[in-house]
Amino acid sequence: MTARDLLTRSNLLGAALVVVLLVLPSLATAYFVNFVMTQTFILGLAAATIVFLAKYGGMISLAQFLLFGVAGFMFGNAAQETGARGLNLGWHPWAAVVFALAVTTAAAFVLGALASRSTGLYFLMLTMVYAVIGYYVFAQIVEISGPGGLTSIQRPDLLGPPVRLYYAGLGLSVLAYVGFRAVGRTAFGLALQGVRDDPVRMASLGFNVPLHRALAFTLAGFAAGAGGLLNVWWNGQIDPASIAIGPTLILLIIAVIGGISSFEGAWLGAFVYVLIFTYLRDLPLIDRVGITEARFNTVIGVIVLVIMMLSPEGLTGIARRLRRRLRPPARTGPAPSTGPPLPVRTTEKELGVTRR
């Protein structure tokens, strides 16, 4: 790939966006940067793991938020020195980071291996069961979650000021975006997409289908764990209720709002969610129609319902469709170099799963 190939419009737009985000802390208010944007990055990172599994593996996972929480709990238990709750192992913060990521990745491998022979709806249901059982595990085994959760968790000194956490979120998000897309072009990623489209054929070609699924789940679990670490540093605490079924569904909803088979959609969905969550109460007359903060879930649910009715591909799908409608085929002749379009067999995709 030459430098010229990289100069596509979307790459330039993406680079410009990253530059804007880099200088954002000196442009916007501290609240917007440290609250809205940091949270967007954290949730976007977690939602991107759902997108990764759905887009390349055809697996819609509800267990990502559990892994997100596992990393947080493990860090809290390992890093805290004193306090009434948790194991208080008192390790060095970076040792705790390694420990948390290792445990999360191992848990993801085990869960992924167990789910690796089921697909589609079965996978969705199975991961939902994971999420709920995981919640109960943390809620009932108070040795590792402390009655009422782990509180006052310190982040490593390197990430002391809140704005550094913003940059960490930005860096990890860019890394995840580029990394996940790159994985899609590796041999592993291509095989994974083959497994998504036709597991039987891939198996007969000699690929180990369950192993590919399990490894994809493990990779997604690792990234979700990194997001979970950011989250626990940002919140300073974590309790079992924060990984209950409600937040788990919210994360899936974030991925769905943005469009479950586009990586941009993960962060877009997170941004929309955080914006609604933060600013809905400030809209004029909003409480006149009976919408208060307490009814927030209804608003989110209705939004998702409407989006799903309009387009199963979420906001990015709607945007793509609008763009197509606004700009009827602009090309006047065949592109000079490519000649007649190659007969490419396209497959209809529904939510990242091939429809036959």
Place this chain on the structure above:
Amino acid sequence: MNTTLGRGPVDSATRRRAVLRRTPLGAVALAVAAVAAWVAFLADDTPAGPATQDPGQFLVTVLDAVTFAGLLFVAASGFTLIFGLMRTVNMAHGSLFLLAAYIAIRVQESMVGQSRNIEPGHVGMLDWLVPMLAGAGVAAVAGLVIQQLFLQWNEGQELRQALMTLALTVVLADQMLREFGGLAQTMVWPGTITHFLSVQGERYPVTRLFILGVAVLVGVLLWLWLTRTGTGMVIRAGVDDRQMVRGLGINIKLVFAVTFLVGSFLAGVGGVLGASFAGAAPGTDGNWLLNSLVVVIIGGLGSLRGAAAGSLLYGTVVAFSPAYLPSEYSYYAIIMTFVLLALVLAIRPYGLFGRPA
């Protein structure tokens, strides 16, 4: 000579593969035997004690398992019925369960004329049955409305439907919290069945046996409906081949609507039983969605026999693990559910009676 030599390695490879395939089965059999031995002889430091020493506790635990399985079956049979025919995973099943429970409690309160501290003695059988039918009826209608508005026009897009019903779950949970409040409420059993039986010296509530009775009744009626009536025949044909049923000129949209109505009604019946048994509160919906999911994942989606088998297995694990785990580990009972799932999925990825979707 040559052929026999040539077949040697093939034979051993086949045999090795067969052994490998049988390994999970053997492991599961071993695990079951170990658990049985533990429950019968070794479970010393547990709340219940070894079954050979304390048969009463053991019998009570068995009854607990079977009666809870009955409740599970009522809730999960509707879920699996809807999936079997329409391939729709109705994630709002738990919400319908909770909705029926709340409605039934409201109706019962207005029938008895008291809003709290209702004595079972003041509740006649009718004061329980009518609210039950009202609650389940509301759930059935709500389910039908959901199906007509959100699921009928995008048939076949399974994941889209699952996500839409998940969004509905969020909305319904929030609206029920607004309407019915956040406090736990209970439906009161009629006074005629709030007695205790004596089982090997242990007191056992009749209400739990009543739940089992309702479950058996529901199971028998469902079975008769599916095997002895015209609609049931169409439903069974639709489970096997929807296109063919449609091709024969049968109005399958109507059959879908009826099935959704019945499935939601069953969720409602389960909800009222659950509210009488353990109360209704925000979060009950998620719990029962989980229970239904576990049952159908174990038993196999879309199979009524699977729902029964899954209920029994899951009910057994739920009843036995708190009673027969060592006392200091009874917190870990929830993990046993996970172990059960892992064991079943290791042998049959689509559940005991399921087949690939």
